[in-house]
Amino acid sequence: MMGTLSFLLLGLMLSVYVLLDGYDLGVGAVSLIVARGDRERQAVQSSIGPFWNGNEVWLIAAGGVLFALFPQAYASAFSGFYLPFMVVLWALMFRGISFELRNHFESDLWRGFWDVAFSLSSIALALLFGVAFGNLLRGFPLDAQGYFQGTFALLLNPYAVLVGVLAVAALAQHGALYVAMRLSGPPADRAAALQGRLWWLVLVVYAAVTAATFAVRPAAEFGALPLLFVLPLAALAGLILTRVCTRRGSPGRAFAASSVFVAGTLASGAATIYPYLLPGYPAGGGGLSIFDSVPSPAAVGTALGVAVVGLIAVALYTTYVARKLAHPIVVGEEPAARPEGA
Amino acid sequence: MEAVIADRIQFAFTVMFHYIFPIGTMGMAPFVAWFTVKAARTGDERYARAARFWGKIFTINFAAGVVTGIPMEFQFGTNWAPFSARTGAVIGQPLAMEGVYAFFLESVFLGVFLYGRRYVSPGLHAASAVLVWLGSWLSGFFIVVTDAWMQHPVGYAIGADGRIELTSLTAVLFSPFAVWQYAHVMTGALVAGSFLMAGVGAYYLLSRRHEDEGRIFLRAGVIAGFIFSAMTIFPTGDRNGAEVTRFQPVKLAAMEGLFTSEIGAPLAIIGMPDTQRQRLIDPIVVPDALSFLAYGTFKANVHGLTAYRRELWPPVELTYYAYHVMVGLGTIFVVLMALGALLLWRGVLLRSRWLLWLLMLTMPFPYVANEAGWMVSEIGRQPWIVYGLVKTAAAASVNVAAGETIFTTIGFAGMYFALGVLFLNLVLREIALGPEAA
Numbered sequence: 001m002m003g004t005l006s007f008l009l010l011g012l013m014l015s016v017y018v019l020l021d022g023y024d025l026g027v028g029a030v031s032l033i034v035a036r037g038d039r040e041r042q043a044v045q046s047s048i049g050p051f052w053n054g055n056e057v058w059l060i061a062a063g064g065v066l067f068a069l070f071p072q073a074y075a076s077a078f079s080g081f082y083l084p085f086m087v088v089l090w091a092l093m094f095r096g097i098s099f100e101l102r103n104h105f106e107s108d109l110w111r112g113f114w115d116v117a118f119s120l121s122s123i124a125l126a127l128l129f130g131v132a133f134g135n136l137l138r139g140f141p142l143d144a145q146g147y148f149q150g151t152f153a154l155l156l157n158p159y160a161v162l163v164g165v166l167a168v169a170a171l172a173q174h175g176a177l178y179v180a181m182r183l184s185g186p187p188a189d190r191a192a193a194l195q196g197r198l199w200w201l202v203l204v205v206y207a208a209v210t211a212a213t214f215a216v217r218p219a220a221e222f223g224a225l226p227l228l229f230v231l232p233l234a235a236l237a238g239l240i241l242t243r244v245c246t247r248r249g250s251p252g253r254a255f256a257a258s259s260v261f262v263a264g265t266l267a268s269g270a271a272t273i274y275p276y277l278l279p280g281y282p283a284g285g286g287g288l289s290i291f292d293s294v295p296s297p298a299a300v301g302t303a304l305g306v307a308v309v310g311l312i313a314v315a316l317y318t319t320y321v322a323r324k325l326a327h328p329i330v331v332g333e334e335p336a337a338r339p340e341g342a
Numbered sequence: 343m344e345a346v347i348a349d350r351i352q353f354a355f356t357v358m359f360h361y362i363f364p365i366g367t368m369g370m371a372p373f374v375a376w377f378t379v380k381a382a383r384t385g386d387e388r389y390a391r392a393a394r395f396w397g398k399i400f401t402i403n404f405a406a407g408v409v410t411g412i413p414m415e416f417q418f419g420t421n422w423a424p425f426s427a428r429t430g431a432v433i434g435q436p437l438a439m440e441g442v443y444a445f446f447l448e449s450v451f452l453g454v455f456l457y458g459r460r461y462v463s464p465g466l467h468a469a470s471a472v473l474v475w476l477g478s479w480l481s482g483f484f485i486v487v488t489d490a491w492m493q494h495p496v497g498y499a500i501g502a503d504g505r506i507e508l509t510s511l512t513a514v515l516f517s518p519f520a521v522w523q524y525a526h527v528m529t530g531a532l533v534a535g536s537f538l539m540a541g542v543g544a545y546y547l548l549s550r551r552h553e554d555e556g557r558i559f560l561r562a563g564v565i566a567g568f569i570f571s572a573m574t575i576f577p578t579g580d581r582n583g584a585e586v587t588r589f590q591p592v593k594l595a596a597m598e599g600l601f602t603s604e605i606g607a608p609l610a611i612i613g614m615p616d617t618q619r620q621r622l623i624d625p626i627v628v629p630d631a632l633s634f635l636a637y638g639t640f641k642a643n644v645h646g647l648t649a650y651r652r653e654l655w656p657p658v659e660l661t662y663y664a665y666h667v668m669v670g671l672g673t674i675f676v677v678l679m680a681l682g683a684l685l686l687w688r689g690v691l692l693r694s695r696w697l698l699w700l701l702m703l704t705m706p707f708p709y710v711a712n713e714a715g716w717m718v719s720e721i722g723r724q725p726w727i728v729y730g731l732v733k734t735a736a737a738a739s740v741n742v743a744a745g746e747t748i749f750t751t752i753g754f755a756g757m758y759f760a761l762g763v764l765f766l767n768l769v770l771r772e773i774a775l776g777p778e779a780a
Contacts, residue, residue, distance in 0.1 A: 050453030061441030071430020078419020295431035310442035
């Protein structure tokens with residue numbers, strides 16, 4: 001019971017992370033294409049400026065909550081995947097630096113460099129998170145404590161890379177919709193056009209990933225748990241709705257539908273690996289589950305209670321702030337992405 | 343190289359570099375909040391400029407702090423996996439609470455503070471500055487709680503499989519060790535913030551630029567600096583020391599360079615520890631003073647290092663020097679700030695160029711004192727990672743080789759060098775541009 005609640009809380013926090021940081025990663029991924037010239041790029045970046053750091057905290061906080069609820073899984077995953085985690089860490093650091101430094105100097109060379117760095121690190125993070133998600137679905141060769149027994153190269157297997165491509169495409173679409181929703185003028189038009197093309201890419205890759213998932217996970221699992229059909233169907237419905245809404249010219253609703261697609265896909269994945277935190281490979285081969293070496297139920301209950309109360313407050317004030325700052329952005333009128341600075 | 347040595351070098355290096363930035367954010371946050379609130383209430387444009395100016399410097403610090411802070415959370419899992427697995431039920435709690443209760447508050451309302459001036463009411467804008475301050479101080483609280491538990495574990499039980507189980511979260515959060523350590527750490531950060539204010543103010547007054555704001559900075563810095571530098575010694579330093587005396591007597595002996603137990607132990611002001619011959623070289627001591635400081639009577643018996651097995655000694659030289667650097671600097675800070683406060687009260691501070699020079703030149707030293715304080719705390723804790731419970735040697739990941747950690751340490755060194763250069767460049771540039779540009 002405690003284990004399942006913990007699994008749900010972590011799944012929820014990571015999903016919120018992917019939805020929120022997902023759009024600003026996506027904005028980063030498409031920013032070089034949808035925004036030309038300094039003023040447009042500044043406008044695009046200022047659309048995520050007040051939010052991206054808070055969005056990223058969902059990942060950091062999820063790491064802390066994982067530490068408290070599943071210390072062994074935290075220890076096994078972080079030390080077992082040492083190099084991959086370091087690569088993610090570096091991409092996170094590099095992205096943060098690029099965003100913060102960009103507007104400190106009025107120089108085309110300086111800003112151009114950080115724009116490219118920001119975009120590339122955003123794409124890299126989306127790809128890395130997708131590859132990690134793919135590997136979670138596929139499972140890992142693990143020892144009894146859940147320590148990874150394979151190599152870095154093994155993690156770059158075709159299935160995981162395919163999921164990585166899906167993540168880049170889906171989050172780029174998510175980000176393009178965000179730009180179309182928040183901005184007006186040429187960047188919004190380009191974002192809408194780009195999203196129209198990305199949608200087909202997402203559809204094709206999503207179909208390919210779904211087919212490939214049947215190959216890496218035994219089909220028997222799907223019959224056992226009806227949720228495993230409902231959640232991907234919800235995701236698919238979200239994807240189709242995204243198209244319907246953009247056709248009707250309402251990027252805000254399309255963004256919401258895209259959120260349903262992303263969340264549905266993540267939930268499908270979480271339902272597939274449950275009750276494992278680190279599933280073994282080949283699938284069905286055990287792994288580190290929510291029942292393995294967990295703290296006492298009392299400690300888990302305390303951690304869950306403390307986290308849930310805090311997160312409710314976070315959800316409330318984050319929503320309040322997001323509404324206050326969700327004004328439409330017009331290119332050229334928006335001051336620097338660091339209005340107090342630069 | 344043993345893996346644990348590489349892990350320790352990496353942690354020490356990355357955390358000491360990281361801590362430069364929280365000193366700045368925790369020390370500056372109350373000043374930024376004060377200027378913002380004052381500007382919102384009075385409409386005084388000088389305070390609004392002061393708030394924007396320090397807000398920019400705060401933000402550069404914050405960004406560098408976030409970027410260098412993420413590796414710290416990672417390293418618990420990557421390089422200290424057995425430690426994390428064994429103690430995660432306890433220390434995972436404050437670390438999770440830091441994310442949920444502090445990081446969100448700080449990040450979300452910094453967004454409002456930086457981007458919202460044109461879109462939210464002045465009241466909400468000022469409130470966001472206060473909430474950023476609260477977030478940064480809560481973050482410090484949860485980190486100090488985690489460290490204080492490693493210094494003096496409470497509220498736990500040892501489970502059947504050797505894992506450490508949490509029995510009382512409130513005991514962990516509000517243990518006297520944690521509370522006094524937190525008070526000491528925060529007053530230390532406030533001293534750094536005060537010296538930044540006073541130093542930049544002095545710089546503007548000496549160079550006869552931005553003198554309106556310079557006076558505001560100097561005044562705020564000197565008043566706060568006098569109060570908080572005195573508080574680093576008493577009560578916070580004194581009480582923190584009492585906790586160390588009570589629970590970590592070996593650390594106390596290493597801090598003071600006391601090798602042999604003595605009734606009426608002397609306090610070494612200076613002197614160089616010689617661990618081979620177990621004595622201080624060329625010491626200048628105050629007789630009986632250590633006994634008095636530790637136990638309140640001049641003839642108390644203070645245990646020296648030789649009263650303990652050698653393998654329980656922390657690295658004596660580093661602990662000793664770090665402690666003496668901290669205390670020596672702390673004393674100088676009190677003297678300087680007391681002089682500043684006196685001259686401010688007499689109304690002659692602005693004309694006392696010699697003191698303005700001293701205040702400006704002292705600006706970096708509170709950083710040194712803060713870092714040295716943490717060195718005393720953490721190096722002095724060795725050979726334990728959790729005092730009396732878990733040895734550091736048994737806490738390092740067995741599945742991460744020294745070579746892997748050295749590889750990433752080299753990477754961190756390069757990245758942090760570049761980051762440090764950029765950071766200094768940006769902050770000095772803001773100071774050169776001045777509050778008028780803000």
